[in-house]
Amino acid sequence: MTLRPWWGALLVSLLLGCTPDKPIRIGFIGGLSDRASDTGEAGRNGMALAVEQRNQAGGIHGRRIEIVVQDDAQDPAKALAAIHALVAAQVDAVVGPFTSSVAAVVVPVLNQARLTTISPTVTSGDFVGQDDYFIRVNRTTRDNAIDYARLLYQRGQRRVAAAYDARNASYSDSWRKEFRAAFTAQGGQLVAEVAFASQADTGFGDIVEKMLAAQPDGLLFIASAIDVGRLAQQAEKRAPHMPASASEWAASESLIELGGQAVEDLLIAQSYNRDDTSARYLGFHKAYLARFAREPGFSTIAAYDATTVLLQAMERQERGESVQQAILKYGPFQGLQQSIQFDRYGDTPRKVYFTEVHGGQFVLLK
Template sequence: MSFMVRLQRLCLVVLASFLLIACGPKPPVKVGFIGGLSDRNSDNGQAGLNGVILAVEQFNRAGGLDGRMVDLLARDDAQTKEVAAQSAQELVDAQVEAIIGPFTSSMAEVIVPITGQAGIFQVSPTITSMAFYGRDDNLFRINRTTSDNAHDYAKVMLQRGQRHIGVAYDLRNRNFTESWLAEFRHAVTVHGGGKVSAVPYESGPDTDFALVMNQLLQHQPDGLFFISGALDVARLAQQARKQAPQLPIGAAEWAATEQLVELGGEVVEGLLIVQNYDRDDTSPRFQEFTEAYFKRFQRMPGYSSVSAHDAATVVLTALKNRQHGETLKAAALRSNPFQGLQQQITFDANGDTARKVFFTEIHGGRYVQVK
């Protein structure tokens, strides 16, 4: 066999190898998730992860990104600064295209600088602190701000005759809770000249909630309010029913999970709390989501599930619409508006958006809209 024939055959083998590689499965697109999957307020993170898993699975079944599947890399921030920083760096090192999360403002305070320095596009389903509002960075937020929610709460509570409100707030998520409290104090003053007395505490297994309640009641409030996660709100409500059963109770939106009703039982009956989605929505889109969610996880979705699914929709749509050489942030802004499960999502240049909310009270073990 001549040298030229052998060379021709070798070239054909090499060409065939390249063609096989080109025709083989395309590498997946990596998308990160970060949230509290352990510790005291893990109900938010777990439900949020479920919402993202469902969105990614539906996206992949529909063909993915032009045939490329999305690979979801989930990391726990454990609600501690050290774990959050490590998990954020792991996602940066994995070279994810985008990150969905985190779910609390205190964790965002740690995570966002790490992911932002790496230039990674990030969408948080739930953070609301004013510290992240109006900033031109790579962080988009699905939720409204603490200012929006605090002002709406103040109006409703003042209309109900609560002029002196006692507030307990958790310092473990102080970026959120202190922002919320400051906005609430301002709103109570602006909307009716009421008074707010606040008692801080740090959430933990050994927190003395009886003492926290006793300190609140020393201010002689005519209403009680808790800026805390679901587990703590259930325990604070228990003490409120023991020490001051005549006082109305309420809680910030952070606690509005399924766990609050499950853990609280009778002691959270009548509690006022806002939801960032309509639990009674009968639209086909939301009903299909609810049925798919229950079939996949054997649980009903909560507010973080809905918000996280919306956040995943933003990320996946931006990935699909991104043009050659375009940043994912630019693709997301160009893709405005997005159709969420219940609401249209439109971001401004800073990645902030408005969101409609619904006031509810807990009655008969379920959240009932306040008419």
């Protein structure tokens, strides 16, 4: 039988109407091959679990979600190439980045492309109060530094020496300056501020020597888990009874694995409650262990929350609304342990929990 032109066009239209809607594509950008890759890998896993669970529940209005992964390698040039690749792939939104230094590189590109991006862990004050396409589910360096300054002073520390990773300057500079201001206001003094660039051959013993030369009564490390572990090991050799603390950036499972006995009694804040016994968190924890055969970390929880916010906003998104508008409009969103509500700039508060390392475990302060 020969089809008339109009019948052929109708048949094509019907066939097209039967094809499934194209998937929603969400980009991921994080460090998967650098010295702080533990944060990026844990974040990627948290995002993957959130997406898998949503797909098992039917996706978003019947559309499946796909993840497009890009490694920023904690390197400005690679981060720029990675974000351009996500823009070229025409993803619908992005989860990441996980460090403030990478955010400083990629956010201008994202804003130019009008691509909504939600970061699980970026805290630098450089990104607070900005009317742009960059959303954060974490609190700020100011919030964290003020809490640390208050707690260290309460514990009797008056002269604190800090070492900080200048490679993530947007974060470490902001954190250090906020801590200095808050600690000074308490009556304390930041007696040393030792910069270093995180590399395999970094002389961590020399860094600790410079910190101790200022005769502090406490050490503060503003760095990733791998570097805090090595700094703590050098501090244990030179000043074994000196109180030490580390910024929340290092609060991953790798800290204990790499630091060993040297990180015992280390004070560090967590962005989630590891002892949570709620059904929601226990269900997540069980699913994560079954899927990845390891404990979730702070970036896992943050990425799971960030992805959950994004998917909930997309589900509620109305015709003509951008993803960014939906995130700002349709909150609060239910995270694993707390409700997440954004202000007009895409900023949100987040509760933290101070812990100490005891017996190779993060133990909540009572």
